[in-house]
Amino acid sequence: MRAVAPYVPGEQPGPGRRVIKLNTNENPYPPSPRVLSALAAAASADVRLYPDPEAKALRARAAAVYGVPEDHILAGNGSDELLALVLRATIDPGDRVAFPVPTYSLYDTLVAVQGGEVVRVAFPPDFGLPPGLAAARARVTFLCNPNSPSGTLTPQELVEVLAREVAGVLVVDEAYVDFARSSAMGLVGRLPNVVVLRTFSKSFSLAGLRIGLAFGHPDLLAGLRTVKDSYNLNRLSQAAAVAALEDMETMHANVARIRTTRQTLTARLRDLRYEVLPSEANFVLARRPGIDQAPVAHALAERDILVRHFAVPALQDALRITVGTDAEIEALLAALAGIAG
Ligand SMILES: Cc1ncc(COP(=O)(O)O)c(C=O)c1O
Numbered sequence: 001m002r003a004v005a006p007y008v009p010g011e012q013p014g015p016g017r018r019v020i021k022l023n024t025n026e027n028p029y030p031p032s033p034r035v036l037s038a039l040a041a042a043a044s045a046d047v048r049l050y051p052d053p054e055a056k057a058l059r060a061r062a063a064a065v066y067g068v069p070e071d072h073i074l075a076g077n078g079s080d081e082l083l084a085l086v087l088r089a090t091i092d093p094g095d096r097v098a099f100p101v102p103t104y105s106l107y108d109t110l111v112a113v114q115g116g117e118v119v120r121v122a123f124p125p126d127f128g129l130p131p132g133l134a135a136a137r138a139r140v141t142f143l144c145n146p147n148s149p150s151g152t153l154t155p156q157e158l159v160e161v162l163a164r165e166v167a168g169v170l171v172v173d174e175a176y177v178d179f180a181r182s183s184a185m186g187l188v189g190r191l192p193n194v195v196v197l198r199t200f201s202k203s204f205s206l207a208g209l210r211i212g213l214a215f216g217h218p219d220l221l222a223g224l225r226t227v228k229d230s231y232n233l234n235r236l237s238q239a240a241a242v243a244a245l246e247d248m249e250t251m252h253a254n255v256a257r258i259r260t261t262r263q264t265l266t267a268r269l270r271d272l273r274y275e276v277l278p279s280e281a282n283f284v285l286a287r288r289p290g291i292d293q294a295p296v297a298h299a300l301a302e303r304d305i306l307v308r309h310f311a312v313p314a315l316q317d318a319l320r321i322t323v324g325t326d327a328e329i330e331a332l333l334a335a336l337a338g339i340a341g
Contacts, residue, residue, distance in 0.1 A: 020331055022322040023306040025148070025176070025283050027205035029257065029325070031240075032250035035206065038243035042236045051235040058238050061245045062213055068188050071218045074225065075241070077232045079175055079199040079212030082224070083142075084110050086171055086195060086214075089223035090140055091116045098138035098166075100130050102149060102314050104173065107142050116140075122314075127152035127277060134165035141166045144173045146180050149310065149320040151279030156182045163191045169220065171195045178203035178255050179262075180280035185215060192217040202282055203251050204244045209237045258282050262323045268333050269321075287318040299339045305332055 030036075055075035063070040076082035083106065091097060093115030099107050101120040111118045119136040127150040133141060143162065146153045154162075163170045163184075172184040174196055187194045195216035201207035211233065214221060233241075244251065266276045266284055274286035287293075297309035297319060308320040321332065 018304065020305045020324060020328045022283075022324050022328065022332060023308045023320075024207075025202060025281070025322045026207050027202060027254060027258070027282065028323075028328060029205055029254040031205040032244055032247040034243045034247045034250075035204075035240045038239045039236055042239035047235060049235070050231050051233060051238055053230045053232075055233050055238050055241075058213075058233075058241045058245075061242050065245050065248065066185060066215065068185065068215050072188055072215055072221070074214040074216075074221045074228075075233050075238070076212040076214060076228070077237075078201065078210040079173065079197045079214075080106060081210075081228075081232060082197050082212045082214045083107070083171070083173070084113075085224040085228050086140060086169065087111060087114045087116065088227040090169060095140075096136060096138040097140045097142070098133055098136035099142035099144070100133060100147070102310070102312065103142070103144045104148050104175075105310075107144075123147075123150070129154045129158050129162065134162060134167070137167045139168040140171060141168065142171050142173060144175070145184065146176045146279070146281040148176065148281065148283070149308070149315065149318070150277055150285050151176075151281040151283055152277055153180050153182070153280040156184055156186070159184045160187055160191070163187055163194050166193070169193050169195060171197060173197045175199045175202055176281035176283075178251065179259060179282050188215040189217070192220065195220060200241055200244060203255050205251075205254065206237075206240060206244060209240050211237050211241045258323045261326055261329055264326070265321065265323055265329050265333075268329075269336075272333070272336060283320055283322045285318055285320050289317055291317050293317055293319045296336070296339055300332070300335055303335050305335055307332070 058075050059070045059073045062073050087110050091114045095116050096119050097111045097116045098119040100123045121130045121133050123130055177183045184196050188196050198213045200211035269276050269286045276284050276286050294309050297307055
């Protein structure tokens with residue numbers, strides 16, 4: 001008999017609960033030891049002081065790493081906060097916000113909160129950039145690149161064409177870009193309507209600290225600053241983010257391991273008769289055309305292996321699986337062979 005109740009997807013595992021967590025695209029490897037030292041140093045009596053509302057040290061470090069001027073950078077409490085700030089700063093009730101679907105589900109929620117009108121443009125089956133996105137004449141267009149849940153990447157040249165075509169702001173959500181081949185960062189500064197969002201939650205293994213960066217024209221970022229909480233990024237997170245950017249080697253090494261495991265996972269899922277799109281992220285989308293994958297996700301959860309199933313028609317026959325450690329992926333594949341094989 002089971003000692004504990006089955007894990008409910010979406011819940012945080014309780015203390016001591018050993019689950020293989022492949023459902024929210026966290027990094028399976030620890031952050032840089034320099035980040036942990038910086039956190040220990042920042043956990044001092046100085047926490048009585050407010051954090052720097054402008055996160056100047058972090059922005060200076062990010063400017064050096066990414067080659068973007070400091071006044072083109074804004075720090076946020078995760079890129080989720082930055083997404084919300086973009087809409088809060090630019091959208092009036094009834095304004096249009098466009099994005100290709102399926103994509104990151106938070107966009108829908110944030111537009112609804114702001115009273116905007118969502119224009120969803122369906123991706124084609126290969127998840128190439130859908131024509132018609134610019135025709136929406138939206139005030140804000142989101143492009144999740146690499147896209148979640150597909151893992152696919154729109155090449156930089158096409159992102160630039162889109163940026164020139166859209167009527168308003170183009171937000172390129174690059175949460176997963178460190179796992180990919182190209183980025184739209186080169187458009188920042190060149191095209192005043194482009195905002196590139198980055199997070200420390202994925203490649204830098206810092207999801208628990210909630211750190212994101214927005215890169216864009218200073219006039220655009222000024223609008224975001226007026227609607228943000230003054231002290232939006234706490235002292236410990238600011239210190240950790242600076243340290244993370246001072247040790248890019250650890251991040252790159254973790255990314256390299258994940259990319260290698262991603263290749264194995266993709267090949268082995270194909271052996272199990274899943275269709276897997278080429279992924280440029282730290283997850284893959286695995287599809288068994290016409291076969292509902294909700295029971296598979298459920299059966300995996302009963303074995304304490306969590307993957308993501310989206311209960312929407314376009315993704316009913318698919319699972320999104322985060323690339324974990326090699327051992328986690330072996331356990332997943334063994335379980336999957338038993339369940340879905
Ligand atoms: C596409 C995308 N954007 C943004 C985020 C949120 O990142 P953060 O943890 O920085 O808020 C996620 C998290 O899963 C994501 O998948």
